[in-house]
Amino acid sequence: MNVIGLLFLIITEFVAGRALLYIFNVKEKPVSSFMISMLCGILVVSIVPFILALCHIQLTESSMYVSVSVATIVLAVTQIKKFMNFKVDLWGAIKSVQLYELPVIIICILMMGVSVWRCFYYPPFARDMNSGPEAIAEFAVREKTMINSIFSLNLESTNNHLKPPFITDLQIVYKILVQPFGQVWLSQIAICFLIWIYNIMRDKLHPLFASMVFLVFFTMPDPFSYTYIMLFDYSNMVFYFAGFYFIMRYVDTKTYNYFLFSVLMFGFATYIRPETLVLCGLALPLVIWYQWKDKVAIPRIVISSVIFMIIPFIFYYLWMGIFMKYYMPVHFDVADRINKNLTDLSPFYNRFYELNTRILFEDLLHDIDPPKPPLQSYYLNNGIGLNIALYGYFIYMFIVILITDLIFFRKKFTTEGRIALYGVLTVYIGLPLLGYLIPWVDLMNTTKRGLFKMFPLMLIYMRSSGFLIMLSNGIRNWEMPSLTASKPQPVQVKQATPKPQPKGKK
Amino acid sequence: MNNRIIPISDEWDKINEYPEHMTPEFRKAFKLQDSYSFSEKIRDYINQKNVKAPLILVPDELQKYAYSLVRKANTGAVPEPIVLYLYVGLKGAQWDSKNVHDCNFGIVFTPEGHPTLIELHSPHEVDSVVNTYKEVVQEYKKEFNLPL
Numbered sequence: 001m002n003v004i005g006l007l008f009l010i011i012t013e014f015v016a017g018r019a020l021l022y023i024f025n026v027k028e029k030p031v032s033s034f035m036i037s038m039l040c041g042i043l044v045v046s047i048v049p050f051i052l053a054l055c056h057i058q059l060t061e062s063s064m065y066v067s068v069s070v071a072t073i074v075l076a077v078t079q080i081k082k083f084m085n086f087k088v089d090l091w092g093a094i095k096s097v098q099l100y101e102l103p104v105i106i107i108c109i110l111m112m113g114v115s116v117w118r119c120f121y122y123p124p125f126a127r128d129m130n131s132g133p134e135a136i137a138e139f140a141v142r143e144k145t146m147i148n149s150i151f152s153l154n155l156e157s158t159n160n161h162l163k164p165p166f167i168t169d170l171q172i173v174y175k176i177l178v179q180p181f182g183q184v185w186l187s188q189i190a191i192c193f194l195i196w197i198y199n200i201m202r203d204k205l206h207p208l209f210a211s212m213v214f215l216v217f218f219t220m221p222d223p224f225s226y227t228y229i230m231l232f233d234y235s236n237m238v239f240y241f242a243g244f245y246f247i248m249r250y251v252d253t254k255t256y257n258y259f260l261f262s263v264l265m266f267g268f269a270t271y272i273r274p275e276t277l278v279l280c281g282l283a284l285p286l287v288i289w290y291q292w293k294d295k296v297a298i299p300r301i302v303i304s305s306v307i308f309m310i311i312p313f314i315f316y317y318l319w320m321g322i323f324m325k326y327y328m329p330v331h332f333d334v335a336d337r338i339n340k341n342l343t344d345l346s347p348f349y350n351r352f353y354e355l356n357t358r359i360l361f362e363d364l365l366h367d368i369d370p371p372k373p374p375l376q377s378y379y380l381n382n383g384i385g386l387n388i389a390l391y392g393y394f395i396y397m398f399i400v401i402l403i404t405d406l407i408f409f410r411k412k413f414t415t416e417g418r419i420a421l422y423g424v425l426t427v428y429i430g431l432p433l434l435g436y437l438i439p440w441v442d443l444m445n446t447t448k449r450g451l452f453k454m455f456p457l458m459l460i461y462m463r464s465s466g467f468l469i470m471l472s473n474g475i476r477n478w479e480m481p482s483l484t485a486s487k488p489q490p491v492q493v494k495q496a497t498p499k500p501q502p503k504g505k506k
Numbered sequence: 507m508n509n510r511i512i513p514i515s516d517e518w519d520k521i522n523e524y525p526e527h528m529t530p531e532f533r534k535a536f537k538l539q540d541s542y543s544f545s546e547k548i549r550d551y552i553n554q555k556n557v558k559a560p561l562i563l564v565p566d567e568l569q570k571y572a573y574s575l576v577r578k579a580n581t582g583a584v585p586e587p588i589v590l591y592l593y594v595g596l597k598g599a600q601w602d603s604k605n606v607h608d609c610n611f612g613i614v615f616t617p618e619g620h621p622t623l624i625e626l627h628s629p630h631e632v633d634s635v636v637n638t639y640k641e642v643v644q645e646y647k648k649e650f651n652l653p654l
Contacts, residue, residue, distance in 0.1 A: 158586065
């Protein structure tokens, strides 16, 4: 493994991502900023080979070093003043770790250790990769161009070579600069995302509860396995979640740059999986609603809505409209893949029904409509529901917390919680909708992994759950009664001071 | 939880052995198993035969699925054309490929369900293998009452 190449990429990714955060004036806590910077930087790097290919520049080690450096410098130069004042208080973040979080943190580190090792040691082995992005990347490295001998083969068996360049590009960069199997970028994405989301949880919940719910989220078998099995869905989940997180920040702070940054995140998610564009369309009413509620002028709501859809569409069009049409040697027309009989809604209902009975609640509903041979019921074969095998008890934990909130803490529902629930709904409704619009979006592959996008949104809902916040406050009161007892005092001071202040000023 | 943690602890136990096996070739053979080793065998055989433009006829996904259900064949070892090219640099074709009649090798299954490579000397022999693939699909559809 080329450690220098990896360090070069980590540094450039951080700088490029940090510059993006500066450009959008996104201010988060130090650890979160660091992780979001890395995630954005990886996206920036993933676009580099794509641009080199469009410019017909050879994909070599030197062209990679130069082009990644140029992309980073171009972004960083615009924010040079902010970089001059850059400080990272990582020590403060490390000191804030509490003793009772350590067991969970240690478990997560051990499991991620295995994940990182597998990611590094194993070659890419998912069928969708080896029959598409991985094959193109491998021969791109050997032949120094993305249009390589792969396109001279008989490709009737696959459509994976038509998938967006996100993985192909990152594989090219990492194969050339880091190690023969590439893939290490996936560990970077997973680690940064997990640290980021854990920090978000800790911001509102007591670390004990934050770590417990995070552990259930982290140990979901299927999403965990995709921290080392290279596919599109984990990265897509990360950026889809980021889009919703920054909508929350926008609604909370009323700062427009957060809205723009959330649109960029949805754009990145669409770049990774183009069908995310449909889910972005489902998220649009949320933006319109909150702007309407905030009494934003109608023309501005219209402009925001256009921006919200046009940026993801540009990412979609870059691949489908430009690269596929004018660069790739194979013909692909999306119209050929779209359901021709849109008046018949039965595929939507069927997919929604199957999503619930065959996947999400298979352990409860397996008797209702068992699959016909040669398909077999997972429950009957294995004795546990497919949902438990794939996602553990995370979904049930979410449902229990949600129902508790609905019954006992209805008045404590926050805007953030509502946005998270809306996000969950976009995936829950959006995936059957995709199955209806695009028949090749199948149940047991695309839909099953598409569900990943729901889980971080379910998790972030929990940080604003009235039930968990009550438990967190209970523990905080028990831990430090003196501190919590003295808390009302500054509030009283704040309430008392406004009256004399204007007199003093006058 | 046990199912998730125990395999991971096994992995930690093995970690001392890994540094001895760091070559990409070993790692590929270790993880990709049957399909990679079968592809290597095909390459070695064809290299021995010294064929200039080998093209290998392979069953498509439906045909492999039918073989695995009806004949209990080990279809997991048979790579699709693009994967065969990725593993060992050999080109393949399926029944619906334009150049299917240029195939000079084909993959068939023994009665025990093991994949094996045979030489094809004429378009007629190619058609014969393709027909065998199609017959198995018909058997599969009949067995499970699927539309023919």
